[in-house]
Amino acid sequence: MIKFRRIRVALAIRQTGSAAGAAERLHLSQPSVTEAIGRLEAELDTPLFERSSKGMRPTPEGEVFCARSAEAFEILTETAGQCAKGTQLSPVWPRQVNELHLRTVIALSRTGRFNLAAQSLNMAAAAVHRAAREMETLSGLSLWRRTPYGVALTPVGEAVSRASALTLRGLELAREAMMEKKGVFDGQLRIGVLPLARAIWAPTAIADIISAYPSARIKVTDGSYAELRHGLIDGEVDMVIGALRPEKDTTDIVQYPLFSDPLSIIARSGHPLAGRRTVTPELLRTLTWALPRPDTPARQMFDAFFARHNLSAPRETVECGSLAALRGLLSLTDIVTPLSPRQVSFELEAGSLVVIGAPLDGTERTIGMAERKHFRPTQLYNAFKAALVRAA
Template sequence: MQVARLNLRHLRVFREVAHCRSVSRAAPVVHLSQPAITQAIARLEDQLGTRLFDRRSDGMAPTQAGALFLARVERALALLRNGAREAQRLAARRQGSGSRAGGFADFEALASMAQLRALVAVSAAENFSLAARTLGVAQPSLHRAARDLERLSGLSLYVRTSSGIALTGSAAALAQAARLAFAELEQGFAELDDLAGLDRGRTTVGALPLPRSHLLPAAIEALLARRPEVQVAVVDGPYADLLHDLRHGGIDLLVGALRDPLPIDDIVQEPLFSDPLAVVGRAGHPLGGRKRIGLDDLTAHPWVLPRAGTPTRDSFERLFAGRTAPPCCVETSSLVLVRALLAGSDRLTLISTHQIRHEVATGQLAPLPFPLPGSARPIGVTMRRDWRPTAAQGLFLDGLRQAGRQLSGTGHYSETE
């Protein structure tokens, strides 16, 4: 993490100099001498490997690189400010039981990178020793940073439990803000690399099962054809886990079936194409040769289904509402496992037609002649509401949109099939 090298105070100095366009005018705002400000800017420029200001007779103007990084710094510091206000609000709601005397009202302006990184690490590890190991620091150093942030904020941040350390509500709000601020600054590093002609950026994508077979590969190939040095990391997992990672800055975007209603208002969804479901069995399944299939026929066979709470499982429950559902022997979201279980038996599954296009083309699986009107679901991308993609991430989004248009235009995934 390149962010670990940064000094939050230097970032605040950089922001004020950019606003004031003068070291002398920024000095009283940040409570530093002019030589200290000059030294802070020089240190930051050295860390970033670029010049941030043009020194002119009429003042200091941000360079192109400076303007790019300033936008990210502004967003990061705003996230920390809002996170601190939310942490204080949550403490106040507990009628003062979560607050401690001696804290500073604007404590986020005094917090250090080490203190915030300690908070984030403890929130993930729920243990001071494990958090220290994650950051590669001594446990006493991390513990001191964590407790210093408590004293600075005047908030109770950590609670001992039987299994380790838990965060208070105030701490959780602040930790989320810190993660998002760190992600914002990492985006800033990527934009500076891009400006310098270096493709060292990284896009982390949360992937639900459905888009892994075609949509994601097509978008990744389109991106790497234009930016071969960019790194793309794909993270699999349940929707709830991926949504948490998205909201906390662990992933940049989430691709898969969209949710209705929207689960929380700090994200936005963009549909890419609509995908119907089908009842599927192995090629040569006993029900495959029939002209008509009824629900009684479907209940005569065991099923392989995704876990409860997923959109596909909800569709299955609606299909058999008011009657005895067929037995479900296995719950899984793994297409590899579904394919293997269906291939060696007469089991059935409910799955997206897009997801099994390869298996159908190669004669492994086959949709059964059982109509499922109204089963089409919007497939798309979920992003943080205020997310601002880098240039490479913008290209990746364009690739997803183009792949979605191609799928919509093939005619293979229409509602009438």
């Protein structure tokens, strides 16, 4: 990670138009400013400013880097202002913190212990303690409290941790967007995938990106919707794809529906009902079921299907959200499960699994992608979204 001090120097030069103006604004000597911007350009291997007798103005790459970096730091500034409301605190600490301060808050939020935070940061525990104390001193905020098991972040601490993670991610994306301006697409896509997207939809889009952008890096994270939504808000992933949920709180998330997908009854090829084109709801109630968790759209749609036919939903013999486990159960038993055929397309093509009857009426789920509100995608992200649309 680039030193914050050097980025702040670049932003000051962009604002003032000269090294002398930046030095005055930041209360530094002009040689210090000149050295800092030189080191930053060397680190990025990119000239950020054009020098002339009239001063310094950003190159196209420099403008992209500075604009996105300013947006990243603004996340901290806005959080500081919100935390300072109703207090005598001055929300200027975002201009004083460094990368270690932010990473310390994030690590404590995720581990709850100083020693574990130190391990995750590959640092001595004493250094983490010192950074934590400095962060509280600079901000004037109570960020955590002691517990019998370690430390827990206060609500203010959680807000600062989230802002810290989004700021660091924003600075990473600033560099990636700048490199794209040079024609280098070596950025990282951080994608959260829900069950329906894992089998073929996401892999197809990822394969397209790898083919078009061989230098791109892709980090795929799976989990429940609640886990991935939390990761999306905290900057651990930048996009979640799969079955969308009704969002009561739309302050953080924006969703983009792409298609609808109904549930079908999936079973092993040797199941007694294999080959049946029609099955009644009454017959379905007599089968042995593996069902998803009650809080998932698939389960809610499944239960609603029987309610529309004035029947109680069948009781699950197995509650399972793991597609790998379901494949094993279906192959070894006469258990059936409600799934999208997309999730087991390879097994259906191979003939090891079959669809019983027609898709369940009224079980269409909205499938698409979710992003953080105000997330500004790079060209690589836009290419991935286009690949998702093609693969839908």
